[in-house]
Amino acid sequence: MNRIDQAFRRLKAKKQKALIAYLTVGFPTVGALPALVRSCESAGVDVLELGIPFSDPLADGPTIQAASQQALKQGVTPALVLRQVRRLRRMGVRVPLALMTYFNPVLHYGVGKFCRDAAAAGADGLIIPDLPPEEAGDLRRSARAAGLKTIFLASPVSPMERLKRIAAASTGFIYFVSLTGVTGARSSLSTDWRARCRSLRRMTDAPVCVGFGISTPAHARQVNRFADGIIVGSALLEVIRRAGRNGPRAAGRFLGRLKEACR
Numbered sequence: 001m002n003r004i005d006q007a008f009r010r011l012k013a014k015k016q017k018a019l020i021a022y023l024t025v026g027f028p029t030v031g032a033l034p035a036l037v038r039s040c041e042s043a044g045v046d047v048l049e050l051g052i053p054f055s056d057p058l059a060d061g062p063t064i065q066a067a068s069q070q071a072l073k074q075g076v077t078p079a080l081v082l083r084q085v086r087r088l089r090r091m092g093v094r095v096p097l098a099l100m101t102y103f104n105p106v107l108h109y110g111v112g113k114f115c116r117d118a119a120a121a122g123a124d125g126l127i128i129p130d131l132p133p134e135e136a137g138d139l140r141r142s143a144r145a146a147g148l149k150t151i152f153l154a155s156p157v158s159p160m161e162r163l164k165r166i167a168a169a170s171t172g173f174i175y176f177v178s179l180t181g182v183t184g185a186r187s188s189l190s191t192d193w194r195a196r197c198r199s200l201r202r203m204t205d206a207p208v209c210v211g212f213g214i215s216t217p218a219h220a221r222q223v224n225r226f227a228d229g230i231i232v233g234s235a236l237l238e239v240i241r242r243a244g245r246n247g248p249r250a251a252g253r254f255l256g257r258l259k260e261a262c263r
Contacts, residue, residue: 003096018229026071043255052101089122098125125149133169167204220261
């Protein structure tokens with residue numbers, strides 16, 4: 001069974017919610033990745049998203065855009081990210097890893113080859129925000145053949161018919177966006193997403209996890225009343241940026257508080 005499926009099965013048995021964290025590979029440096037991943041794992045992160053940087057990240061706000069630019073300046077490519085994934089697995093990292101990027105780098109690499117190489121390196125799933133399910137036939141087939149999960153995004157303004165297509169195409173979990181906008185830490189969360197999230201959960205047995213804007217344990221508790229887990233990205237990167245050399249330790253403390261809110 002795929003590691004993502006295993007993680008959600010364990011959480012369901014414990015009646016807990018998922019904590020999913022996002023790191024940009026190459027932020028603040030490529031060399032910092034192993035320590036950051038270890039901190040995430042030690043803090044109890046259930047699934048870790050590793051971002052492959054892209055020059056035009058349509059869904060990402062200023063924090064992740066800046067992290068992606070810093071990574072690109074260091075020469076981070078999809079091939080380098082896959083080498084890092086393989087290295088993490090050789091180090092004994094066991095947390096499920098989902099690669100998050102945009103379709104252009106995957107298409108340039110070759111869809112089938114990317115899926116095969118990602119799975120061989122030790123990845124468990126793919127998140128490609130600018131690839132809708134209707135246009136993802138090749139990716140879904142290649143991912144399924146390689147044993148990778150395909151995780152699609154839904155939003156508070158997704159029509160019901162579209163939610164059904166997203167639910168049918170998603171495996172592993174569904175990424176539900178809490179707002180109409182880009183990623184970024186926020187002081188408060190909208191409640192507009194709740195009704196659509198409820199509707200989506202009635203359509204599928206796949207876990208539905210909510211991201212965009214989640215920054216505090218209070219946000220986590222609020223969201224987890226309606227979803228199967230939370231996704232935190234920009235707020236985590238901000239913690240790492242502010243902490244400098246102490247980034248891994250600060251990340252672990254921050255994620256530990258969020259994990260408590262998921263229990």
